Amino acid sequence: MSSEFNFWTKLPRPILALAPMAGVTDAAFRVLCKDFGADVIYTEFASTDALIHGNEATRRMIQYDPREQPVVCQVFGNDPEKFEKAAKILEQLGFSGIDINFGCPAYKVVTHGGGVALMREPNRCREIIDATIRAVKIPVSVKIRASIKSLSHTSPGDVNVHHQEMYTAVDLVRTIHDLPMAALMIHGRTFEKPFDGAPDVNAIADVKKAFKGIVIANGGIHSPEDAERMLVETGADGVGIARGAWGKPWIFRQIKSYLASKTYDHPTWDAIVETIIQHAELALSKKSQSGIIELRKHLAWYAKGIPNASALRQALVQVKTVEDITRILKQ
Numbered sequence: 001m002s003s004e005f006n007f008w009t010k011l012p013r014p015i016l017a018l019a020p021m022a023g024v025t026d027a028a029f030r031v032l033c034k035d036f037g038a039d040v041i042y043t044e045f046a047s048t049d050a051l052i053h054g055n056e057a058t059r060r061m062i063q064y065d066p067r068e069q070p071v072v073c074q075v076f077g078n079d080p081e082k083f084e085k086a087a088k089i090l091e092q093l094g095f096s097g098i099d100i101n102f103g104c105p106a107y108k109v110v111t112h113g114g115g116v117a118l119m120r121e122p123n124r125c126r127e128i129i130d131a132t133i134r135a136v137k138i139p140v141s142v143k144i145r146a147s148i149k150s151l152s153h154t155s156p157g158d159v160n161v162h163h164q165e166m167y168t169a170v171d172l173v174r175t176i177h178d179l180p181m182a183a184l185m186i187h188g189r190t191f192e193k194p195f196d197g198a199p200d201v202n203a204i205a206d207v208k209k210a211f212k213g214i215v216i217a218n219g220g221i222h223s224p225e226d227a228e229r230m231l232v233e234t235g236a237d238g239v240g241i242a243r244g245a246w247g248k249p250w251i252f253r254q255i256k257s258y259l260a261s262k263t264y265d266h267p268t269w270d271a272i273v274e275t276i277i278q279h280a281e282l283a284l285s286k287k288s289q290s291g292i293i294e295l296r297k298h299l300a301w302y303a304k305g306i307p308n309a310s311a312l313r314q315a316l317v318q319v320k321t322v323e324d325i326t327r328i329l330k331q
């Protein structure tokens with residue numbers, strides 16, 4: 001990596017990142033989060049195979065708007081050579097960085113030896129990171145989880161339970177820390193409890209101590225107060241927001257304000273309407289890779305935040321055009 005291309009070191013601190021979410025972080029939503037103050041944006045994950053084979057749907061999915069920059073494309077796979085090829089393609093497409101997924105717990109990813117399954121193979125992680133870094137000038141980051149056990153399924157009567165080994169984030173970091181990765185995002189939950197419960201802040205703090213690059217703490221941040229607590233408890237250089245931005249992309253602005261002045265505003269109804277319309281315009285514009293299906297999911301999340309509005313919610317999830325949305329919201 002050439003330091004001239006390493007945008008990570010030029011970002012303001014603490015860094016606020018929009019974490020990758022398959023099926024959610026489409027281009028329209030990413031632009032909006034950027035507008036509201038996200039410092040770095042991750043695409044949803046793309047497979048190395050799909051990138052190498054020029055899969056049309058994947059190319060569309062990772063299409064970005066220049067306003068999103070710096071935008072990082074996240075990649076998953078299992079083969080270092082394929083990462084090398086995919087990385088070159090992404091660099092040519094103009095991404096500011098590449099992120100390697102070592103955290104995804106999805107069945108179809110893990111059963112192919114990708115995502116969090118790789119945390120059980122630290123040497124393969126090394127090979128993948130090394131091959132990716134060597135392939136490109138742009139910075140490479142990784143995303144990991146707090147831990148994974150050696151068996152994917154356990155039950156109290158499982159005879160193998162005593163032989164289970166735990167592969168922790170800090171163990172992995174100790175194996176890879178000498179590689180010139182620019183940043184690392186750690187989701188503080190385990191493979192076995194992938195999305196629920198409080199993140200393990202100690203696991204994140206341990207990683208921060210073991211890795212000299214930039215560490216982004218992720219998991220369970222739904223408010224500015226959560227973000228501040230995460231930063232204080234882990235010593236991380238930034239936070240990654242995922243579900244906390246559903247239906248409230250303004251959370252980035254609120255966090256910035258709170259960290260600077262201990263206060264933040266809740267958007268007025270007019271401001272929310274304006275954001276929803278802007279989101280719809282971005283999603284339904286001719287150039288956009290997102291469309292009405294993606295947009296409806298986001299509309300349902302906006303509507304969730306509005307009290308006593310079940311009729312509005314019903315109407316919003318059936319819209320087809322920006323005009324439909326504007327009419328419903330202004331009624």
Ligand SMILES: Cc1cc2nc3c(=O)[nH]c(=O)nc-3n(C[C@H](O)[C@H](O)[C@H](O)COP(=O)(O)O)c2cc1C
Nearest residue numbers: 019020021022044045187219220221241242243244
């Ligand atoms: C719908 C959904 C899709 C996700 N897709 C990805 C993905 O493509 N790559 C990835 O590294 N993490 C993915 N994640 C994990 C998030 O980036 C994040 O680590 C996790 O949701 C914890 O953060 P949160 O508690 O703020 O939601 C996804 C999460 C959700 C809910």
